[in-house]
Amino acid sequence: MASDPGARMAVELIDIHKEYGPLKANQGISICFAPGYIHGILGENGAGKSTLMKVLAGFTPKTRGLIRIDGSNTEYQTPAEVSRLGIGMLYQEPVDFPVLSVLENFMIGQTRGFWLNRMATQKRFESLCLHLEFSLPPETPVQKLTTGERQQLEIIRLLSLGANVLILDEPTTGISSFQKETLFQALKALAKEGKTLILVSHKLEDIERLCDRVSVLRKGRVTGEMERPFDTETLLKMMFGSVPSPLKPSQTAAGAPLLNMENVSATGDRAGLRGCSVVIREKEVVALAGLEGSGQGVFLRLAAGLKVPTSGAIRLQGEPMAGKDCIAYQNKGVTFLPTSRLEEGLITGLTISEHFALKASHGFRVRWNDAEQQAQARIEQFRIKGKPGMPVESLSGGNQQRLLLSFLPDAPSLLLLEKPTRGLDLESTLWVWEHLYHYREKKTAIVFSSSELEEILMVADRILVFFNGGVIRDIKTAQTDVHDLGRAIAGKA
Amino acid sequence: MIWAGPSPGRPDDQASESKSMIQRHWKAFGLSLAGVLGFTTAILVLAGAPPLEAYYHLLKGSLGSLNKTGAVLTAWIPLTLCAVGLLYTFRIGLWNIGVEGQMIMGAIFATAVLRWGVESRVPLLYLAAAFPAAALGGGLWAIGAGILKTKGEVHEIFAGLGLNFVAQGILLYLIFGPWKRPGVASMSGTEVFPTDLRLSFLPGLRFSPAGLILAVIALLLTAWMFRHSRFGLVLKAAGSNPIATLLFGERPNRYMLLAMLLAGGFAGIAGCVQVSGVYHRLIPSISSNYGYLALLVVMLSNYNVFVVPVVAFFFTCLNVGSIQLPMMLRIDSSLAGVIQGAWVLVALAAIAWHRRKVRPEKEH
Ligand SMILES: Nc1ncnc2c1ncn2[C@@H]1O[C@H](COP(=O)(O)OP(=O)(O)OP(=O)(O)O)[C@@H](O)[C@H]1O
Ligand SMILES: [Mg+2]
Numbered sequence: 001m002a003s004d005p006g007a008r009m010a011v012e013l014i015d016i017h018k019e020y021g022p023l024k025a026n027q028g029i030s031i032c033f034a035p036g037y038i039h040g041i042l043g044e045n046g047a048g049k050s051t052l053m054k055v056l057a058g059f060t061p062k063t064r065g066l067i068r069i070d071g072s073n074t075e076y077q078t079p080a081e082v083s084r085l086g087i088g089m090l091y092q093e094p095v096d097f098p099v100l101s102v103l104e105n106f107m108i109g110q111t112r113g114f115w116l117n118r119m120a121t122q123k124r125f126e127s128l129c130l131h132l133e134f135s136l137p138p139e140t141p142v143q144k145l146t147t148g149e150r151q152q153l154e155i156i157r158l159l160s161l162g163a164n165v166l167i168l169d170e171p172t173t174g175i176s177s178f179q180k181e182t183l184f185q186a187l188k189a190l191a192k193e194g195k196t197l198i199l200v201s202h203k204l205e206d207i208e209r210l211c212d213r214v215s216v217l218r219k220g221r222v223t224g225e226m227e228r229p230f231d232t233e234t235l236l237k238m239m240f241g242s243v244p245s246p247l248k249p250s251q252t253a254a255g256a257p258l259l260n261m262e263n264v265s266a267t268g269d270r271a272g273l274r275g276c277s278v279v280i281r282e283k284e285v286v287a288l289a290g291l292e293g294s295g296q297g298v299f300l301r302l303a304a305g306l307k308v309p310t311s312g313a314i315r316l317q318g319e320p321m322a323g324k325d326c327i328a329y330q331n332k333g334v335t336f337l338p339t340s341r342l343e344e345g346l347i348t349g350l351t352i353s354e355h356f357a358l359k360a361s362h363g364f365r366v367r368w369n370d371a372e373q374q375a376q377a378r379i380e381q382f383r384i385k386g387k388p389g390m391p392v393e394s395l396s397g398g399n400q401q402r403l404l405l406s407f408l409p410d411a412p413s414l415l416l417l418e419k420p421t422r423g424l425d426l427e428s429t430l431w432v433w434e435h436l437y438h439y440r441e442k443k444t445a446i447v448f449s450s451s452e453l454e455e456i457l458m459v460a461d462r463i464l465v466f467f468n469g470g471v472i473r474d475i476k477t478a479q480t481d482v483h484d485l486g487r488a489i490a491g492k493a
Numbered sequence: 494m495i496w497a498g499p500s501p502g503r504p505d506d507q508a509s510e511s512k513s514m515i516q517r518h519w520k521a522f523g524l525s526l527a528g529v530l531g532f533t534t535a536i537l538v539l540a541g542a543p544p545l546e547a548y549y550h551l552l553k554g555s556l557g558s559l560n561k562t563g564a565v566l567t568a569w570i571p572l573t574l575c576a577v578g579l580l581y582t583f584r585i586g587l588w589n590i591g592v593e594g595q596m597i598m599g600a601i602f603a604t605a606v607l608r609w610g611v612e613s614r615v616p617l618l619y620l621a622a623a624f625p626a627a628a629l630g631g632g633l634w635a636i637g638a639g640i641l642k643t644k645g646e647v648h649e650i651f652a653g654l655g656l657n658f659v660a661q662g663i664l665l666y667l668i669f670g671p672w673k674r675p676g677v678a679s680m681s682g683t684e685v686f687p688t689d690l691r692l693s694f695l696p697g698l699r700f701s702p703a704g705l706i707l708a709v710i711a712l713l714l715t716a717w718m719f720r721h722s723r724f725g726l727v728l729k730a731a732g733s734n735p736i737a738t739l740l741f742g743e744r745p746n747r748y749m750l751l752a753m754l755l756a757g758g759f760a761g762i763a764g765c766v767q768v769s770g771v772y773h774r775l776i777p778s779i780s781s782n783y784g785y786l787a788l789l790v791v792m793l794s795n796y797n798v799f800v801v802p803v804v805a806f807f808f809t810c811l812n813v814g815s816i817q818l819p820m821m822l823r824i825d826s827s828l829a830g831v832i833q834g835a836w837v838l839v840a841l842a843a844i845a846w847h848r849r850k851v852r853p854e855k856e857h
Contacts, residue, residue, distance in 0.1 A: 327739070336740060338740070344737055346737060347733045347741075348734065349733045350729065354729075355741075359742075365723065366723050366726055407741075
């Protein structure tokens, strides 16, 4: 059944159950998605949001339950069938072909005949871009795009495949606030055209701004539904069972210089890093602000020893680090937590216990019992929803992040965190920062990047603003506000 | 994913795999076996040979007599040794195509030591020393490819292939040059070693138990390493995600070299077994394509230590059994080659199928 563009599709989920062995990820969820509305799915980490969407998108089979499309029961097995029905899902990690160009990626799966009709496709591509106000360079290889741009590409690809129902799983994590604006405008326009939009998020702010109605999930069940206007307190209670208490920032004086960068330049990301001179002191919490790919990632990787500067000098605790590798940095107490959890941080195919075994022993024999015990202890301490024997890729996004945090050593000298609370719900974010603040008592300096201005202003002592590969602002948090910071990020320092 | 009761299973390839994974494992194995048999039958029918009779001759030709079984075991030993070595390199994600060359280098090093031992009063000492020397030879040859990979960024497949050619060249040079038989240089190889420099034969079975013991030790050692050693764990980690492994404080490059060293070492020992236990001299075809066959065996075994010996046995049976097939059934002798080619395809198809099935679900 091919769907014609412009058709209005209502989707009904009735009593959906999804079980992974003894773990019940969804237990009897019923939700109705109506055309022309933006429907939010809100819930804490591990609530079962992604699972439900993967069931709807045909990515995983459901244990039981009914899916009704326009009033008739529908069964499907594969994502391809679902796509033919007119349902498209935007996964959080992009599923594209990195070396192919934007246009080539767009063409994949589009052509009906054997010959690629490049001209016609390009026209369609351009008109869709224009319509949604996306600016995508057609000839650039996709690997050079930011997460936000990859997302835009995926959206227009799904639309041109005839998607009438669009599912977006946490689309606002990892994209800049400007891209978020563009995305929201586009989604509103699509809803107006009668598309059914489903937005998964744990960010109240996004839901409140964009959605017409919202269903809240908790522990695999629907705990409430609400239509606009939303009441934040009620939503928080539905999400967590209670309203989380805000963070109390602790102000401590900075100590001795720890990391010195002198006129350091390096390649990488989009803009690389140019002529960066920065001093990080003990006990400081320094935020790296800026649009995605403005040099924060390069900065962190340089400070971690993962990247070699093309010019300039880096000193750690006064010692020049030229020619030393990542392990030498680690021996000086530098710990780096990358943002792409499954690409750089965690090792797919290995269980939680195996990760702890890798972290822990240095003997020849692995002490599996110790590793398992440690895994169990950390799972409890960090409230990770999982078991020691689970492979890390089967944890929910937020729980993968918690697991990464649980690997942090006891007394590092410098913590480099790339978007440490990406994918975490409010309660977890607060909890993580409370945990991180304890490190300051051990003289640890924390340097983190974030795309959330609120988070930066809430937790940092000092902010470095990156623009186009350079640090254009170095300012105390107390001396700035959202407005000022927003201008700086846009390059108007 | 099913959790194994209250105490989660050992986090290891085997135990932590859930029931369904293991079932799938056997399903893949059974499916490829069925594929191999189906393909072979089809080819036999096409060639005009009665399939049932052909299978009968295959079985009789491989396990029909003590002599034949001895021949199967003789081929199983080097194949298993090479395959075991490959488990290490595959675990860290390296395509060690250079097993042939490593085996040849092992054979050359072993021959060098054994040549010194001719007319010595303690031949056993030289025979014993030939094995570590062979492991060293194979290991160094493999490390060559490893260094080209880690330092020069040459893909290990090209490095391995190149080194295979070089090793073959050196082998021929030695056989026709410095190590040629007095007076005659010929394809039949170097001078045969005296009996006290050969691995002893089991009378009747015609194969050397020492080689068998070595292969079994290699299997057990590897199984233990993968299950209990930090080395095995890091190999697996680095194979899956080198950057994360580095952040966990281990240098993947170092482990790549170690894995190559071990793979080459085992291949070298296989070469030594061929020289001292089978041919009793160095011959141009000393590696007998075991290196390439081992790659297949390992892939068909789905990189599992416990399945490797079984698949290797299956392959050697078919190999040995098919030797007299053309004669018995009056079909062209190249048919055995065609059949083996078909296995390769089946193996690759099975692997592709398996990959698709076990690919983890995307997580958010
Ligand atoms: N493939 C899987 N195998 C086993 N358990 C799984 C699998 N996928 C998800 N789970 C479990 O199901 C539960 C719900 O996960 P899900 O990914 O749906 O959460 P989520 O609401 O999307 O959370 P987050 O906000 O952290 O992304 C989690 O406890 C998770 O560990
Ligand atoms: Mg999720």
